[in-house]
Structures are given as structure tokens and as C-alpha cells.
Amino acid sequence: MKILIVDDSAMSRKLVLKALPAELQAVVTQATNGEEALAAYHAGHAEVIFLDLTMPVMDGFRTLEQLKREDANAVVIVISADIQPQAQQRVRDLGAAAFVKKPITPEAMQAALYEVGLI
Template sequence: MKVLIVDDSAMSRKLVMKALPDELNAVVTQAANGQEALDAYHAGHAEVIFLDLTMPVMDGFRTLELLKREDANAVVIVISADIQPQAQQRVRELGAAAFVKKPITPEAMQAALRQIGLI
């Protein structure tokens, strides 16, 4: 499965990669901001996107909005330290498939992927 991990922190991207279950057989592409994420998506590097909210250039809210406007079926899992109910509600309204709080654990990753039927 083509996985796109979007976060301005290289350490956070690494943690997401470590949390991916082996059965996903993930081919991972990384992006450091929303614009890089859109470019990678357009290049065909994503079947599922793990998206941070707070990033430079283009934040996760705007990235999610543009992705879903372009492809309503895009599978986006938001991973963020911003666990305020308003942020979670907003990403759901924008079309996120799931919301996982940072730091992500393998258990939380598996639960999110099960919730949306990917494993």
C-alpha cells in the first residue's frame, strides 16, 4: 500500500513509520508540509495519508480541505498533538477518516486502520 506521511518533524514521520503494521506492506513517501503532500499525492504516491495539522507552508487543515475537494475518496488519517474537540470536529467535517493523537503508538495505528477497514 502506498502511504504518505506528512509532518514537518522528521522524528514524528519516523515514529509514524515505526507504528505501521507489517501487514500493510507499506511503501512510504514523506512530505514536510501540505504543499509537498499535494505534490506527492498528484504524483500517485498515496493510497492513505497520515497528516499532521501544524506545519509551515500549508497546514494540515488546508491540505485536508484541498485533498478532499479534489478527491472525495482520499483516505486521510490525521495525527496531531492538537487534541482539542474543536480540532477533531473540524477534521471530521473536512473528511478525515480518523484522528489519532501524538505520539502515535502501534496500537493506536492499528486501531485507526481497523476502524477504516484497511487491516
């Protein structure tokens, strides 16, 4: 499975990486903003995208909008500290398959992967 972790915080990316189940057998690519994420997606490095919302250059909302415009087939799981119902609804409307609040835990990761049918 090709996984892309997108977050401007190296610590947050590391937490997502650590929360991934070992049995997933994933090839992981990392990006620090939406532009890098789209480039990685176009290069074939993302079947599953863990996406932060608040980032410089291109935020998660704009990234989701672009993926939706392109009719992308990656599964997007948003991981954000912005847990307002409006933000959660907006990302769902833009095609996100799941929403997990920061900081992510292995249990929350497991639940999100189960919710989207990856485990």
C-alpha cells in the same frame, strides 16, 4: 498500499513509520508540509495519508480543504497533538477518516487502521 506520511518533524514521521504494522506491505513516501503532500498525492504516491495539522507552508487543515475540494479518494488519518474536540470535528468535517493523538503508538496505529477498514 501507497502510504504518505506528512509531518514537518522528522522524528514524528519516523514514529509513524515505526508504528505501521509490518504485515501492511506498504510503499511509503514522506512530505514535510501540505504542498509537498499534495504534489505526492497528485503524483500517485498516496492511497493512505497520515497527516499532521501544524506545519509550515501549508498546514493540515488547508491540505484537507484542498483534498476535499479535489474530491480526492485517499484515506486521510490525522495525527496531531491538537486533541481539542473542535479540531477533531473540523478534520472530520473536512473528510478525515480518523484522528489519532501524538505521539502515535503501534496500538493507536492498529486501532486507526482498523477503524478505517484497512486491516
